[in-house]
Amino acid sequence: MIEVKHVNKSFNGQQVLFDINHQFEKGKVNLIIGQSGQGKSVLAKCMVGLYEVDEGQILFDGRNFTDMERFERSQIREEIGMLFQGVALFDSLTVEENIMFPLTMFTNMTKGEMQKRVDFCLDRVNLTGRNKLYPAECSGGMQKRIGIARAISMNPKYLFCDEPNSGLDPKTSIVIDGLIKDITAEFDMTTVVITHDMNSVIEIGQNIIFIHQGKKWWSGDKDSIITTDNPEILSFVFASEFMKEIRSIMQEKRR
Amino acid sequence: MKLLQNIGKYTLMLTMVFTKPKKWKIFFSRLINELDNIGISSLPIVGLMSTFIGGVIALQTASNMSNPLLPKYTVGYITQSSTILEFSPTIISLILAGKVGSNVASEIGTMRVTEQIDALEIMGVNSLNHLVLPKVMAAILFFPILIVFSMALSMLGGWMSLMISDLTTTETYVLGLRAFFNPFHITYALTKTVVFGFLIVSISSFYGYYVKGGSINVGLSSTQAVVSSSIAILIANFILTQLLLLS
Numbered sequence: 358m359i360e361v362k363h364v365n366k367s368f369n370g371q372q373v374l375f376d377i378n379h380q381f382e383k384g385k386v387n388l389i390i391g392q393s394g395q396g397k398s399v400l401a402k403c404m405v406g407l408y409e410v411d412e413g414q415i416l417f418d419g420r421n422f423t424d425m426e427r428f429e430r431s432q433i434r435e436e437i438g439m440l441f442q443g444v445a446l447f448d449s450l451t452v453e454e455n456i457m458f459p460l461t462m463f464t465n466m467t468k469g470e471m472q473k474r475v476d477f478c479l480d481r482v483n484l485t486g487r488n489k490l491y492p493a494e495c496s497g498g499m500q501k502r503i504g505i506a507r508a509i510s511m512n513p514k515y516l517f518c519d520e521p522n523s524g525l526d527p528k529t530s531i532v533i534d535g536l537i538k539d540i541t542a543e544f545d546m547t548t549v550v551i552t553h554d555m556n557s558v559i560e561i562g563q564n565i566i567f568i569h570q571g572k573k574w575w576s577g578d579k580d581s582i583i584t585t586d587n588p589e590i591l592s593f594v595f596a597s598e599f600m601k602e603i604r605s606i607m608q609e610k611r612r
Numbered sequence: 613m614k615l616l617q618n619i620g621k622y623t624l625m626l627t628m629v630f631t632k633p634k635k636w637k638i639f640f641s642r643l644i645n646e647l648d649n650i651g652i653s654s655l656p657i658v659g660l661m662s663t664f665i666g667g668v669i670a671l672q673t674a675s676n677m678s679n680p681l682l683p684k685y686t687v688g689y690i691t692q693s694s695t696i697l698e699f700s701p702t703i704i705s706l707i708l709a710g711k712v713g714s715n716v717a718s719e720i721g722t723m724r725v726t727e728q729i730d731a732l733e734i735m736g737v738n739s740l741n742h743l744v745l746p747k748v749m750a751a752i753l754f755f756p757i758l759i760v761f762s763m764a765l766s767m768l769g770g771w772m773s774l775m776i777s778d779l780t781t782t783e784t785y786v787l788g789l790r791a792f793f794n795p796f797h798i799t800y801a802l803t804k805t806v807v808f809g810f811l812i813v814s815i816s817s818f819y820g821y822y823v824k825g826g827s828i829n830v831g832l833s834s835t836q837a838v839v840s841s842s843i844a845i846l847i848a849n850f851i852l853t854q855l856l857l858l859s
Contacts, residue, residue, distance in 0.1 A: 405734050427738075434736035445727035459735050462634060517734075 438508030651754030666766030667773030688788020720820030
């Protein structure tokens with residue numbers, strides 16, 4: 358579980374996050390949603406330590422990450438896997454070397470053991486045999502899956518995914534969402550997904566936090582988001598006519 | 613004010629660069645890659661520049677030797693001393709600031725804007741140590757080799773141009789090269805080279821590492837890296853010459 362307590366963050370005097378409190382639960386897909394520029398990526402970057410918070414605490418299973426020294430943070434970071442919006446694969450390394458990188462850096466595995474782990478991870482994301490390709494030779498969807506394979510290679514306790522579906526077609530997005538959901542359950546991880554993809558919200562949102570104007574505006578799950586009357590969340594989630602229609606159908610079904 | 617801030621930030625960066633690598637095996641493997649990227653790939657440009665400039669130095673010296681009182685071997689002596697003292701260590705380092713500096717700044721800058729550095733940090737890797745230390749070490753180790761290579765080719769270029777132009781004999785030129793040779797000048801040149809190598813790579817890494825924005829900013833950071841490392845070379849050259857030759 359990851360706990361965020363009273364987190365405030367500002368850049369050059371402009372406050373971006375206001376007193377955020379939330380618990381990201383273990384074994385669940387936790388979503389951070391909100392419009393662009395509302396502070397959801399900043400919150401996630403504060404959680405993984407890429408930005409320092411001005412006030413507040415981030416606790417990883419009770420361990421206060423914000424007060425830790427660099428060395429102590431490194432130990433927690435070894436337990437974190439992250440899928441970036443732009444994937445951030447090392448373009449000079451092959452798919453296999455990308456996935457193997459954290460293993461060579463942080464474990465004492467033999468070459469054979471690492472190879473086995475790489476093959477397992479690639480198999481898990483349905484990319485068996487693509488070991489020797491370079492990231493530039495892979496499609497967007499494949500790159501996302503390689504990113505997931507690298508993120509899970511160290512068997513992390515915490516998985517962060519920043520806009521995992523950005524730039525992907527709807528069908529591939531569903532595959533990625535399914536993969537994130539399955540992996541979270543399979544490895545009992547605390548998964549945090551930053552998204553504004555409404556399909557993801559409906560498909561995999563087990564614990565959702567809605568960030569608006571830098572504040573925690575609403576939280577709940579994918580069922581309660583359908584029934585909420587919060588006007589900001591309604592205007593965000595059900596912005597299009599199509600989504601409004603879906604909402605009314607779903608509400609009708611519930612009656 | 614901005615300059616002072618940058619100097620402070622640069623110093624802090626160096627404290628992160630010079631830490632013990634997490635895995636020596638990975639460090640050495642990266643070092644070998646960087647020796648190739650930074651060092652071996654620079655051999656052709658250094659060789660070409662040195663041969664031609666050595667040739668020009670010899671020809672210009674010979675063309676200005678109208679005084680009959682000056683011994684003929686002066687051409688060789690001037691070629692040797694100007695090559696060892698200034699041309700090879702300083703001018704070649706300025707050329708390397710352009711070639712290596714822009715390469716380092718754009719490589720690290722691209723890694724920054726494509727979140728590859730963030731990925732390293734989140735994994736718990738000291739990204740500065742992992743990315744910059746092998747480059748700095750490669751420059752410190754290989755730049756002196758490049759400069760010795762440059763000195764040799766420059767003097768060879770001088771000889772070739774004199775032979776082609778039939779301005780002197782091999783014996784006279786070699787006599788000039790050996791005349792008044794001071795071995796300390798080699799120490800002086802190589803000391804300068806090590807400092808210049810360090811400055812080029814560390815300053816360029818600094819501009820690449822702290823780049824913000826997109827590809828335009830990566831381009832700008834490359835330019836700033838080349839300009840700043842060239843200025844640093846000129847200042848360091850002045851200080852080192854005062855310290856090593858005049859004190």
